[in-house]
Amino acid sequence: MKIEKLSYRLKLHTANCILTTFVFFLFSFVTKSQDTNFVRQAINQLASDNFHGRGYVNNGDAIAADYLKAFYKKEKLKKFKGDYFQSFSFSINTFPGKTILINGTDTLKPGVDFLVAGGSSGIKGFYDIVRIDKEMLDDSLKVQEFKQTNFSDVFVVVDAQGMKSEKEKKIMKSLASNPFHAKGIIMLDDGKLMWSISQKDVGYALIEVRSNVWNDSSRQIYVNIDQQLNPKHKAKNVIGYVKGTQIPDSFIVFTAHYDHLGRMGQNAVFNGANDNASGTAMLMDLIRYYKKNPPKYSIAFMAFAGEEVGLLGSKYYVENPMFEHQKIKCLLNLDLMGFGEDGITIVNSENYPDDFALFREINEKEKLLPVINKRSNAKNSDHYPFTEKNVKAFFIYTQGNSKYYHDIYDRAETVPLSKYNEIFKLITTYVATY
Numbered sequence: 001m002k003i004e005k006l007s008y009r010l011k012l013h014t015a016n017c018i019l020t021t022f023v024f025f026l027f028s029f030v031t032k033s034q035d036t037n038f039v040r041q042a043i044n045q046l047a048s049d050n051f052h053g054r055g056y057v058n059n060g061d062a063i064a065a066d067y068l069k070a071f072y073k074k075e076k077l078k079k080f081k082g083d084y085f086q087s088f089s090f091s092i093n094t095f096p097g098k099t100i101l102i103n104g105t106d107t108l109k110p111g112v113d114f115l116v117a118g119g120s121s122g123i124k125g126f127y128d129i130v131r132i133d134k135e136m137l138d139d140s141l142k143v144q145e146f147k148q149t150n151f152s153d154v155f156v157v158v159d160a161q162g163m164k165s166e167k168e169k170k171i172m173k174s175l176a177s178n179p180f181h182a183k184g185i186i187m188l189d190d191g192k193l194m195w196s197i198s199q200k201d202v203g204y205a206l207i208e209v210r211s212n213v214w215n216d217s218s219r220q221i222y223v224n225i226d227q228q229l230n231p232k233h234k235a236k237n238v239i240g241y242v243k244g245t246q247i248p249d250s251f252i253v254f255t256a257h258y259d260h261l262g263r264m265g266q267n268a269v270f271n272g273a274n275d276n277a278s279g280t281a282m283l284m285d286l287i288r289y290y291k292k293n294p295p296k297y298s299i300a301f302m303a304f305a306g307e308e309v310g311l312l313g314s315k316y317y318v319e320n321p322m323f324e325h326q327k328i329k330c331l332l333n334l335d336l337m338g339f340g341e342d343g344i345t346i347v348n349s350e351n352y353p354d355d356f357a358l359f360r361e362i363n364e365k366e367k368l369l370p371v372i373n374k375r376s377n378a379k380n381s382d383h384y385p386f387t388e389k390n391v392k393a394f395f396i397y398t399q400g401n402s403k404y405y406h407d408i409y410d411r412a413e414t415v416p417l418s419k420y421n422e423i424f425k426l427i428t429t430y431v432a433t434y
């Protein structure tokens with residue numbers, strides 16, 4: 001397909017909508033602010049402490065699933081198999097209670113000063129510490145000595161400061177895998193703390209600490225980490241649809257993962273406002289939009305669980321679909337939608353140059369975003385399992401001054417929704433060209 005044709009596709013749609021546009025124009029100011037209010041409220045809810053970071057402590061993900069189900073019900077979305085929930089299970093390592101780390105006399109703050117690695121074991125007690133740093137690793141005699149020492153009752157503190165080369169990073173990684181068989185490992189890091197979660201327990205305590213809060217003079221720590229591996233955590237995808245008025249057996253699909261990292265103990269909550277309360281809230285807003293503006297094709301809405309654990313919800317869905325994958329005209333995955341002042345990126349757009357050109361054409365015509373970036377496909381969100389089934393699927397994320405990622409600061413108040421209405425307009429205009 002050529003760009004001229006795409007432009008025609010767009011013009012046709014525009015002509016159809018002159019009247020609607022006029023009415024829309026009259027009310028656009030009111031409608032716009034209402035829409036942002038709705039999405040803001042949804043993000044405030046999803047990213048509140050009551051949802052526990054939509055993870056695996058205090059039933060956070062189940063609370064979010066129930067919230068979405070109630071919304072689907074209120075909007076009277078259709079169900080595929082008699083239920084909005086699609087249930088599946090997976091193993092997950094959790095920290096449901098205490099996460100205490102005291103170095104000498106310094107009590108470190110969970111989430112702020114230190115992170116318990118997703119795969120860490122639980123532990124409780126006072127432990128002596130032995131330190132390894134760059135200088136010692138450069139000394140082969142010291143390394144030999146280390147290899148012969150029994151560390152089974154101590155914590156090894158690995159100071160990564162100054163270790164920046166690829167080779168040194170590799171060494172760091174191998175030290176985190178505990179070749180000493182120590183009771184636990186503390187990795188000192190001068191970068192940002194970024195948490196992730198794991199399906200396994202690695203068999204020793206593993207903690208990451210910001211190096212600037214670590215007192216080197218102390219020789220003992222107190223550590224208390226409650227940990228629990230749940231081998232069969234039950235999770236739910238939340239799925240519904242709006243029936244198309246003209247071609248109801250073909251679908252446009254919107255996806256967004258509603259899960260996030262949850263709590264690391266009771267004192268650190270990862271609210272995940274940008275990642276991905278923002279995309280989930282936009283999915284909800286799109287449901288309202290297509291309920292009010294009945295679409296030509298059917299539109300399916302899939303809120304996925306388990307994305308942060310490894311795209312588990314979307315992987316489960318593609319193996320257990322509600323309808324044949326070939327019926328999907330196009331899928332748009334929304335993740336990290338909270339910014340946009342520096343534009344958006346469309347992952348997998350490199351494989352669909354005509355669609356990418358169409359996005360850009362709409363963007364220029366409607367004067368929406370400063371830039372739309374192209375990107376090849378990547379396994380970085382829920383669109384990916386669909387692309388492996390040959391579905392035309394794109395992942396849209398925003399760019400901007402987003403300092404916070406997978407940390408306790410990704411909160412509702414740090415998400416500006418800078419270009420929310422513009423992105424919403426871009427997406428709905430694109431979908432209308434089908």
Ligand SMILES: [Zn+2]
Pocket residue numbers: 257275276307335336381
């Ligand atoms: Zn995400």
